[in-house]
Amino acid sequence: MTPPTTTDTGGKRRRNSETTRLNILDVATSEFADKGYAGARVDEIAERTHTTKRMIYYYFTDKEGLYQSVLERSYSRIRERERELDIEGLTPSESIRAIASLTFDHHENNPDFIRLVSTENILRGEHIRKSEALNNLGNPAAELLERILTRGQADGVFRTDVDALDVHMAISSFCVFRLSNRYTFEALFGRDLTAPAHREHLRTMLGDMIIAFLTSDAT
Amino acid sequence: MTPPTTTDTGGKRRRNSETTRLNILDVATSEFADKGYAGARVDEIAERTHTTKRMIYYYFTDKEGLYQSVLERSYSRIRERERELDIEGLTPSESIRAIASLTFDHHENNPDFIRLVSTENILRGEHIRKSEALNNLGNPAAELLERILTRGQADGVFRTDVDALDVHMAISSFCVFRLSNRYTFEALFGRDLTAPAHREHLRTMLGDMIIAFLTSDAT
Amino acid sequence: MTPPTTTDTGGKRRRNSETTRLNILDVATSEFADKGYAGARVDEIAERTHTTKRMIYYYFTDKEGLYQSVLERSYSRIRERERELDIEGLTPSESIRAIASLTFDHHENNPDFIRLVSTENILRGEHIRKSEALNNLGNPAAELLERILTRGQADGVFRTDVDALDVHMAISSFCVFRLSNRYTFEALFGRDLTAPAHREHLRTMLGDMIIAFLTSDAT
Amino acid sequence: MTPPTTTDTGGKRRRNSETTRLNILDVATSEFADKGYAGARVDEIAERTHTTKRMIYYYFTDKEGLYQSVLERSYSRIRERERELDIEGLTPSESIRAIASLTFDHHENNPDFIRLVSTENILRGEHIRKSEALNNLGNPAAELLERILTRGQADGVFRTDVDALDVHMAISSFCVFRLSNRYTFEALFGRDLTAPAHREHLRTMLGDMIIAFLTSDAT
DNA sequence: TATGAATGAGCTTTCATTCAT
DNA sequence: AATGAATGAAAGCTCATTCAT
Numbered sequence: 031m032t033p034p035t036t037t038d039t040g041g042k043r044r045r046n047s048e049t050t051r052l053n054i055l056d057v058a059t060s061e062f063a064d065k066g067y068a069g070a071r072v073d074e075i076a077e078r079t080h081t082t083k084r085m086i087y088y089y090f091t092d093k094e095g096l097y098q099s100v101l102e103r104s105y106s107r108i109r110e111r112e113r114e115l116d117i118e119g120l121t122p123s124e125s126i127r128a129i130a131s132l133t134f135d136h137h138e139n140n141p142d143f144i145r146l147v148s149t150e151n152i153l154r155g156e157h158i159r160k161s162e163a164l165n166n167l168g169n170p171a172a173e174l175l176e177r178i179l180t181r182g183q184a185d186g187v188f189r190t191d192v193d194a195l196d197v198h199m200a201i202s203s204f205c206v207f208r209l210s211n212r213y214t215f216e217a218l219f220g221r222d223l224t225a226p227a228h229r230e231h232l233r234t235m236l237g238d239m240i241i242a243f244l245t246s247d248a249t
Numbered sequence: 250m251t252p253p254t255t256t257d258t259g260g261k262r263r264r265n266s267e268t269t270r271l272n273i274l275d276v277a278t279s280e281f282a283d284k285g286y287a288g289a290r291v292d293e294i295a296e297r298t299h300t301t302k303r304m305i306y307y308y309f310t311d312k313e314g315l316y317q318s319v320l321e322r323s324y325s326r327i328r329e330r331e332r333e334l335d336i337e338g339l340t341p342s343e344s345i346r347a348i349a350s351l352t353f354d355h356h357e358n359n360p361d362f363i364r365l366v367s368t369e370n371i372l373r374g375e376h377i378r379k380s381e382a383l384n385n386l387g388n389p390a391a392e393l394l395e396r397i398l399t400r401g402q403a404d405g406v407f408r409t410d411v412d413a414l415d416v417h418m419a420i421s422s423f424c425v426f427r428l429s430n431r432y433t434f435e436a437l438f439g440r441d442l443t444a445p446a447h448r449e450h451l452r453t454m455l456g457d458m459i460i461a462f463l464t465s466d467a468t
Numbered sequence: 469m470t471p472p473t474t475t476d477t478g479g480k481r482r483r484n485s486e487t488t489r490l491n492i493l494d495v496a497t498s499e500f501a502d503k504g505y506a507g508a509r510v511d512e513i514a515e516r517t518h519t520t521k522r523m524i525y526y527y528f529t530d531k532e533g534l535y536q537s538v539l540e541r542s543y544s545r546i547r548e549r550e551r552e553l554d555i556e557g558l559t560p561s562e563s564i565r566a567i568a569s570l571t572f573d574h575h576e577n578n579p580d581f582i583r584l585v586s587t588e589n590i591l592r593g594e595h596i597r598k599s600e601a602l603n604n605l606g607n608p609a610a611e612l613l614e615r616i617l618t619r620g621q622a623d624g625v626f627r628t629d630v631d632a633l634d635v636h637m638a639i640s641s642f643c644v645f646r647l648s649n650r651y652t653f654e655a656l657f658g659r660d661l662t663a664p665a666h667r668e669h670l671r672t673m674l675g676d677m678i679i680a681f682l683t684s685d686a687t
Numbered sequence: 688m689t690p691p692t693t694t695d696t697g698g699k700r701r702r703n704s705e706t707t708r709l710n711i712l713d714v715a716t717s718e719f720a721d722k723g724y725a726g727a728r729v730d731e732i733a734e735r736t737h738t739t740k741r742m743i744y745y746y747f748t749d750k751e752g753l754y755q756s757v758l759e760r761s762y763s764r765i766r767e768r769e770r771e772l773d774i775e776g777l778t779p780s781e782s783i784r785a786i787a788s789l790t791f792d793h794h795e796n797n798p799d800f801i802r803l804v805s806t807e808n809i810l811r812g813e814h815i816r817k818s819e820a821l822n823n824l825g826n827p828a829a830e831l832l833e834r835i836l837t838r839g840q841a842d843g844v845f846r847t848d849v850d851a852l853d854v855h856m857a858i859s860s861f862c863v864f865r866l867s868n869r870y871t872f873e874a875l876f877g878r879d880l881t882a883p884a885h886r887e888h889l890r891t892m893l894g895d896m897i898i899a900f901l902t903s904d905a906t
Numbered sequence: 907t908a909t910g911a912a913t914g915a916g917c918t919t920t921c922a923t924t925c926a927t
Numbered sequence: 928a929a930t931g932a933a934t935g936a937a938a939g940c941t942c943a944t945t946c947a948t
Contacts, residue, residue: 155432213374
């Protein structure tokens with residue numbers, strides 16, 4: 031009754047089916063990102079799709095299954111990008127800066143993803159925790175960071191009282207907040223964190239801050 | 250039909266009414282924080298209240314009005330705490346550290362507030378923008394930061410290419426992320442950012458990072 | 469628990485109470501006329517009143533009692549006006565014309581009354597039927613008509629195959645329809661039956677029609 | 688989410704759907720006619736239907752949409768009947784009498800329609816005004832009347848100070864009042880305007896009155 | 907593989923009415 | 928004689944989901 035999740039499309043007729051699936055996922059991604067899990071409407075998703083509501087249930091079982099698939103695909107994409115990261119020939123500091131900038135830009139270019147993550151955290155991560163797909167993805171950025179940090183610490187240029195996840199968290203928090211909290215921030219302080227001028231300032235500031243921190247003496 | 254929004258309680262008779270109102274607000278705060286705006290149920294809120302559903306509409310007009318009131322009260326409380334901040338006799342660096350720690354602890358102690366802010370950002374800040382009450386609150390922490398930063402910059406100890414809102418954003422992002430994104434972070438990296446041991450580590454790290462940054466040379 | 473319905477106000481203190489009652493009736497009349505029985509809101513009536521909702525129940529028991537009182541008072545007023553009718557010295561034809569014109573103007577000047585009657589007919593007259601007050605009012609206009617018609621018929625100027633109620637009905641239907649059905653009529657035919665120019669034309673036409681009919685030969 | 692409003696039924700499969708729609712309309716017509724707009728209950732309508740409440744919203748969006756559809760269909764039906772009117776070979780006077788009788792009988796046979804019209808007038812015609820469907824129906828009876836009246840006036844048998852709409856209004860008011868105001872009329876005067884004996888008397892009287900008027904001299 | 911029609915449970919909201927003071 | 932607070936029942940409406948074809 032439910033088609034294989036793995037998309038081993040082969041014959042011609044299947045191509046159409048895969049298109050339908052992807053079309054649904056695209057629409058659902060934007061809808062969940064836009065309204066959150068509870069706020070998203072299956073009807074609305076179906077309407078913006080090239081198919082009917084029935085197909086959503088056929089491919090994804092229920093609203094939750096659809097959401098889970100959306101979440102998994104969104105994370106997979108980010109991971110793919112991270113895997114392309116190349117720091118060949120850079121010093122540890124330059125590398126860290128590169129990673130920070132890449133994360134910064136990733137978020138800038140994927141606001142839907144950020145919103146999905148917010149939604150998932152409102153749900154206390156119950157879906158990401160259950161997802162086997164996500165648990166097998168690994169974390170290229172964090173792993174790369176680990177190598178760079180270790181090298182920098184061995185070289186004596188980086189302080190040693192922090193580990194890769196600490197740094198990763200510092201970078202992520204800055205990048206995520208800028209987008210995820212932009213609305214309340216602007217309402218309270220009148221500053222649009224995503225305005226082009228500010229964006230550049232903040233990208234530089236993030237690199238400076240992380241490097242200043244890593245190269246300072248532990249107190 | 251609808252009681253005055255302004256809580257001009259004065260006589261003794263009103264005490265009861267005010268109690269009801271506050272009771273509803275308390276329950277609604279936890280419900281909205283727990284489930285988000287769309288996920289929260291008026292029925293559920295009513296059930297956990299000492300009154301009936303009808304009273305919610307009597308005092309707050311509709312679900313949205315209730316949510317708005319919850320949001321306003323939550324922000325007001327944070328602002329009140331910030332107003333108590335006292336940095337008398339501290340150096341600029343010590344002051345910054347104090348503010349960072351205070352923000353860190355505020356968030357730690359008010360997880361509901363953080364979740365409410367996430368929800369409001371999913372709604373693109375439409376309520377906070379409309380709220381006159383919130384627009385008149387001011388931002389004690391940001392204003393204090395402004396004074397300290399200016400002094401530190403005048404003293405030549407702080408770099409001059411950042412302003413108070415930049416610093417405020419850096420501090421907030423770190424504190425907010427630790428709580429708001431704890432679930433996805435833990436699922437992905439296996440680290441609980443709120444575990445006591447880590448909490449202390451991160452509080453110190455935040456202070457170190459901000460100070461390292463502010464006292465480093467602008468590049 | 470309920471105050472006397474008959475308004476034998478005497479002392480000073482009661483005057484206030486009677487004012488309250490009348491104020492409620494005024495507001496309720498306009499509200500019921502405006503929205504119909506089911507469409508009217510007790511809350512809305514209370515709000516437009518100088519008192520509170522509790523008083524409505526105190527004086528009129530419930531929504532139905534209030535409606536009944538409104539209906540009774542409205543009919544009483546019309547009857548009072550009719551009682552003032554004076555056809556002294558007019559011929560039967562002139563008298564009929566006078567009655568037709570008076571009815572026409574009554575309705576023109578009491579649109580609320582017409583709407584109330586529509587509402588009561590939607591309710592199949594269940595309240596007017598129950599009202600003892602209304603059953604004791606008599607029908608001055610119909611009774612007067614009776615006398616005139618009888619005289620005209622005896623004089624040989626009026627046809628004899630109609631009675632007073634037939635004529636009364638013909639006059640009323642014309643006058644009532646012009647107001648009660650003005651909205652659908654205008655929507656369908658683009659003519660506003662209440663526009664001043666048309667009003668005068670129709671008043672004359674009504675007199676002409678009734679007289680033409682009464683003075684024509686029975687077929 | 689919502690099915691097409693235009694009933695482009697064509698294939699066999701749709702028959703079922705159209706049946707459901709019509710069934711709802713039938714029940715709703717009687718319910719709105721019975722209780723008025725505000726007094727009618729969607730739940731009640733659903734119960735008397737062969738489907739569920741959900742279907743009402745599926746096909747008609749909301750209570751107002753349902754009411755609007757009921758109104759449109761009711762008017763359409765009357766218009767259809769009017770279109771069948773045939774006065775071939777009758778004199779102008781005979782034709783007018785035929786139209787008056789037809790209108791009289793239409794109303795007699797469609798008491799629901801009369802009540803619906805009352806309700807719509809209580810609502811100040813807001814739906815009939817908005818309805819494009821109703822604005823394109825035309826008014827066969829009024830148009831026919833126009834032709835007959837013009838002919839009669841040209842022949843010198845009809846007075847010339849009235850137009851077709853005046854006559855139409857006179858006829859309609861008499862026919863509508865007899866049904867729409869029957870309850871208050873009976874309560875006040877003890878006469879049932881719809882009793883068979885009276886019905887015949889009134890039908891004749893209406894014809895006599897209109898003809899007497901039209902053939903009398905303008906004063 | 908696809909679709910329009912249908913559904914029941916549950917959601918937000920409203921209403922006439924009453925209580926405590 | 929008067930009032931603000933409170934209420935239960937029911938109203939209109941929406942949602943995720945499934946059926947028949």
